[in-house]
Amino acid sequence: MVGQPTEHGANERELAALYALELLEGAELAEFERHFAGCKRCADIVAGDQAVTAALAVSVAPREASPGFRQRLMQRAAGEMAREPVDLNRAAPAPVKLRPRGSRLRLWAAAVAAALVLAMGGAAAGTQIYASQPLLSVALTGSATAGRATVVLQRSGAAVLHLDGMAAPPPGHVYEVWVIDAGGATPAGISADGRGSILLSQPVLGKTVAITVEPAPGGPAPTSTPILAAAVGS
C-alpha cells in the first residue's frame, strides 16, 4: 500500500521502477500516480529509470521490413486522410453536453466562405489546399487557467487541435485529447508540452473534443475529468 503522498520510502522507489517499466496496473497504478503527482523525488527516479528503458528499447537488433510493408502503411494513412466530404445536411448525433452548443449559423457561414474561395480559384492551388480549407473553428473552454485550445475542422473532414500558451503538463504527464460521443471517449492525440498543433485521429463533427492530463505516455481511457472541452458543430 502506498503511503501518504508526502511519504517517500523504499516501497515508493520500488513502485517507481515498476511504473517506469509500465507494469503497474489497476489500484496500485492509481495509488502510485496519486503519490507521484506530488513527489519530486519519484519524478526524478522515474525520469532516470525511463532513460534506462529507452536504452533497453534500442539494445536489440534492428530488423528489415518485409516487402510492401512501407507501402501498406502509407496506403493506410492515405486512406484515413481521404475522408468523404463533410455532409453538412446530415443531422449530427447529440454531443455530450459539457459546454453550450456552438452557433449553427457560424458553421454555415464558414461553409459558404469556403465555397466562395473555391469558386474564385482556390482549387487551382491543388487539392491539398482544398482539403485543408478550414470549415469550422471551435474554442475549447474549461478549467485551465492559462492558454487556449481550438479545434479546426478542415474541408477534408480532418480536425486539427491548436494549442496556444497552455502551461506544460506536470512532470511525467502529458495532455491527452479525446473525442467523446454517446459511446464514450476515444483517444485522439497527445501533447507532451501543451504547444503546437495535433492532427486528431478521430472524426469530431457532432462530438465533443476534450483534453485531460494523463500519466505519460497517455492511455486508452481518461483517468481524470477534462480541463478543456467543446462540442463541435451542431
Added chain:
Amino acid sequence: MSEPSTGGLSLAVLEALYDAYHHEALGLAYRLLRDGGDAEDIVQDAFMAAWRAAATYDPSRGSTRTWLLTLVRNRAIDRLRSRRRQPVTALKDDMDPADDVDVSDEASITVDGLAARKAMASLPEEQRRVIELAYFAGLTHTEIADRLSAPVGTVKSRIRLALDRLRVALDDPQQPVAIG
C-alpha cells in the same frame, strides 16, 4: 514537397517517422513477439498512432524515438498478454530471452543500445533475469514472482536494484558497478 494530393504534407511526416525509426521499431517488436507478422502488425499500428500526434513533435529531438518505441512496446505487451490468456500457450512466448543475443547485428546497434547490452550483461544473473522478464516479456512483478517461485517483495527489490545498477552502468560505462 511531395506531389499534390490530399494531405501530402502529413504523409511526408509519416514517411519521415518511418524512415527514421522503422528498423528499431521492428527490431523491438520482433524481439518481444518472436513473430514477424505480429511484429509488423503492431509496428504499423504504432506508426499510425505516432503520426496522428506527430504535429507536436520535432523529429530531431531524441525523445521522439523513445516515445515511438514506447508505443511499440506497449502494443507488444498487450499482444503478449492476450496470447497468454489463450488456452494453448504459444511456444514462442516461452523462449528464454537470454538466447536472443545476436552478436552479428551489433554493428547496426546504436551506442546507447550497445551500452545497454553491456550493462545488462554486467548484472548479477537474478537481476538480469527479472529485467528481461519485466521489460522483454512484460510480466508484472506478481507474474514474475510466480514464474521464479520467489516472493513478490524479493522481485520488487531486485527490479529496483537492477534498474539502479543499469543507471550507474549507463551513466559511466567505465566505472565498475559497486552498488546493490
